[in-house]
Amino acid sequence: MSGASAATTKITEALSADDLEARLYEIGAERYHNLHPFHELLHTGALSRGQVQAWALNRYCYQAAIPMKDASLMGRIEDRELRKQWLHRVTDHDGYDEDEGGIMRWLILTDGLGLDREYVISREGALPAVRFAVEAYIRYVREQPLLQAIASSLTELFAPKIHRDRIAGMLKNYDFIDDKLMSYGTRRLNQAPVDAEFALKYVRQNAVRADQQQQVVDALLFKLNVLWIQLDALHLAYVEPKLIPPGAFQPEE
Numbered sequence: 001m002s003g004a005s006a007a008t009t010k011i012t013e014a015l016s017a018d019d020l021e022a023r024l025y026e027i028g029a030e031r032y033h034n035l036h037p038f039h040e041l042l043h044t045g046a047l048s049r050g051q052v053q054a055w056a057l058n059r060y061c062y063q064a065a066i067p068m069k070d071a072s073l074m075g076r077i078e079d080r081e082l083r084k085q086w087l088h089r090v091t092d093h094d095g096y097d098e099d100e101g102g103i104m105r106w107l108i109l110t111d112g113l114g115l116d117r118e119y120v121i122s123r124e125g126a127l128p129a130v131r132f133a134v135e136a137y138i139r140y141v142r143e144q145p146l147l148q149a150i151a152s153s154l155t156e157l158f159a160p161k162i163h164r165d166r167i168a169g170m171l172k173n174y175d176f177i178d179d180k181l182m183s184y185g186t187r188r189l190n191q192a193p194v195d196a197e198f199a200l201k202y203v204r205q206n207a208v209r210a211d212q213q214q215q216v217v218d219a220l221l222f223k224l225n226v227l228w229i230q231l232d233a234l235h236l237a238y239v240e241p242k243l244i245p246p247g248a249f250q251p252e253e
């Protein structure tokens with residue numbers, strides 16, 4: 001993409017809330033991981049079962065990290081109301097009462113793909129770059145100012161579309177995928193918009209000065225990189241040039 005057509009990522013003067021929101025959408029439209037070639041392969045049925053296993057096993061690291069980063073974010077929030085609003089993000093993934101939670105639903109997928117559950121949970125076979133990226137996300141949320149920690153979740157603005165494309169594409173194109181295995185994504189279709197709208201509203205209200213708006217843009221860019229690099233790592237290891245790091249998962253085919 002030419003520099004001239006790229007969304008501006010430097011905020012030199014304070015924007016209106018609407019313009020800030022528009023800028024965030026522009027950046028996402030250019031950099032969200034739905035554009036990564038690995039997702040195209042995954043959703044169109046171009047991958048083998050072993051390659052899909054590699055994706056699901058690595059993506060487990062991200063799933064497992066989400067409630068950890070949200071729990072530590074909550075530990076930094078002084079405002080009781082805001083903390084209360086954030087709480088369901090932890091239980092959405094860890095489960096609560098009758099709801100098994102997103103992590104269990106992800107394990108239903110990895111079970112259905114024939115992966116050993118203990119092996120998946122151990123993360124032993126995950127790619128080092130995926131583990132580093134996920135750890136960086138947790139650390140970012142723990143250490144950066146609250147505005148940035150919250151803004152780093154804004155990639156979820158773009159998530160419902162990718163979940164829809166993935167569910168439809170994978171159900172249609174792989175005979176080893178069924179509705180039960182896709183239950184994680186189906187559930188996220190309702191959860192992600194609520195989370196994204198909340199974070200967006202927070203950012204619109206709290207990022208008023210140019211330096212605050214720059215923090216928000218930086219957080220979004222950081223997070224887009226966290227997502228993108230996981231797919232780079234998967235592509236290099238399992239698509240081409242098939243450079244699987246020592247110790248990482250080896251598909252059988």
Ligand SMILES: O=C(O)c1cc(C(=O)O)c2c(n1)C(=O)C(=O)c1cc(C(=O)O)[nH]c1-2
Nearest residue numbers: 066152153154155156158159162163188227
């Ligand atoms: O499948 C995806 O492409 C995708 C992307 C993202 C995202 O944009 O960070 C999330 C999810 N899924 C997801 O399922 C999820 O629970 C989630 C939480 C968060 C977050 O940053 O708090 N992102 C995402």
